Amino acid sequence: MTSPARKLVVTGATGKQGGALIRALLAQQQPAQPFAIYALTRDRTSKPALALAAKPGVHVIQGDFANPEAVFKQLGGKPWGLFSVTMPMDARREEAEGKAMVRAACEAGVEHIVFTATERGGQTKSDTTPTHVPHFRSKYHIEQEIRAQSTASPQEVTWTFLRPVAFYENLSDDFLGRGYVAMWRLNGLERPLQQVSTTDIGLIAADAFLNAEKEEYRNKAISLAGDELSPNDAARVFKEVTGRELPYTYAVVGRALRWMMKEQLGVMFDWFVTDDFGVDVQALRKRYPFMQDFRTWLAEESAWKKA
Numbered sequence: 001m002t003s004p005a006r007k008l009v010v011t012g013a014t015g016k017q018g019g020a021l022i023r024a025l026l027a028q029q030q031p032a033q034p035f036a037i038y039a040l041t042r043d044r045t046s047k048p049a050l051a052l053a054a055k056p057g058v059h060v061i062q063g064d065f066a067n068p069e070a071v072f073k074q075l076g077g078k079p080w081g082l083f084s085v086t087m088p089m090d091a092r093r094e095e096a097e098g099k100a101m102v103r104a105a106c107e108a109g110v111e112h113i114v115f116t117a118t119e120r121g122g123q124t125k126s127d128t129t130p131t132h133v134p135h136f137r138s139k140y141h142i143e144q145e146i147r148a149q150s151t152a153s154p155q156e157v158t159w160t161f162l163r164p165v166a167f168y169e170n171l172s173d174d175f176l177g178r179g180y181v182a183m184w185r186l187n188g189l190e191r192p193l194q195q196v197s198t199t200d201i202g203l204i205a206a207d208a209f210l211n212a213e214k215e216e217y218r219n220k221a222i223s224l225a226g227d228e229l230s231p232n233d234a235a236r237v238f239k240e241v242t243g244r245e246l247p248y249t250y251a252v253v254g255r256a257l258r259w260m261m262k263e264q265l266g267v268m269f270d271w272f273v274t275d276d277f278g279v280d281v282q283a284l285r286k287r288y289p290f291m292q293d294f295r296t297w298l299a300e301e302s303a304w305k306k307a
């Protein structure tokens with residue numbers, strides 16, 4: 001008799017990172033899917049939620065970060081794992097919701113939590129420094145709550161923190177993407193910024209769940225970056241791959257966005273200049289050879305891949 005699949009709650013399931021994790025798990029070539037995936041959405045009738053519900057082994061559950069206890073009640077049994085994504089627009093709320101999700105998961109009996117946070121200046125600094133970027137600081141404090149809950153819970157709770165840098169996906173083929181590039185360019189056309197593909201975050205999150213008991217993931221934090229490139233590097237690679245100019249909008253729009261969204265974006269772009277991410281990209285690529293550089297992501301996944 002085979003043992004029942006472990007129940008894995010995936011938050012942000014209809015979004016980039018949670019969606020990438022589910023795709024990575026479903027692509028596993030194992031004889032039996034080791035997880036029953038519980039994909040959280042606020043609206044189970046939305047197009048992405050319906051698409052998830054059609055996948056084998058995926059149960060779509062409806063709920064909100066504002067009421068995490070209700071999420072776990074829908075499982076009809078203990079959760080084994082939690083993939084936690086948080087929403088950064090209001091960092092205080094993000095911190096409160098992220099901590100509440102962790103506490104609810106531990107009370108429901110969770111055994112392994114993968115929390116996707118942000119890189120904060122290399123391994124040592126990220127472990128010890130909240131930074132003054134509001135939505136980096138909130139994630140630091142959620143990490144601290146996970147550490148505290150893992151020792152306070154009656155059952156053994158282990159964790160893996162993923163700490164990605166900026167997503168390639170920010171370069172979308174729309175106003176937001178052009179605005180992002182305009183904001184980035186204001187930091188200097190030759191100043192590099194570390195970036196990563198959310199597909200790779202999903203692959204590594206899947207590996208962390210599949211190997212949760214192994215030393216490499218058990219109570220470990222992993223910073224994630226696939227490339228390091230300046231706006232000029234990005235423009236050159238973009239032209240080589242797509243034959244087009246990297247789209248961006250006026251500097252004045254970039255300045256206005258950084259000013260209007262100071263808490264969410266402005267402080268972070270300033271931090272890229274004063275502090276910056278600190279991932280050892282080459283060492284990480286040795287560990288995860290599949291990690292995409294910008295050229296690969298552009299050619300294989302981006303909105304411009306067919307161009």
Ligand SMILES: NC(=O)c1ccc[n+]([C@@H]2O[C@H](COP(=O)([O-])OP(=O)(O)OC[C@H]3O[C@@H](n4cnc5c(N)ncnc54)[C@H](OP(=O)(O)O)[C@@H]3O)[C@@H](O)[C@H]2O)c1
Binds near residue numbers: 017046117118
């Ligand atoms: N962009 C970057 O460069 C970057 C870099 C590092 C870290 N991050 C961090 O990544 C996180 C965002 O992850 P993502 O980009 O993968 O997300 P995303 O693509 O923006 O998707 C958001 C997901 O969260 C769900 N959601 C939103 N509000 C919710 C609520 N109140 N209750 C329950 N679910 C809710 C949405 O589900 P429904 O709509 O279906 O309800 C959706 O699945 C942020 O914390 C951000 O700071 C971003």
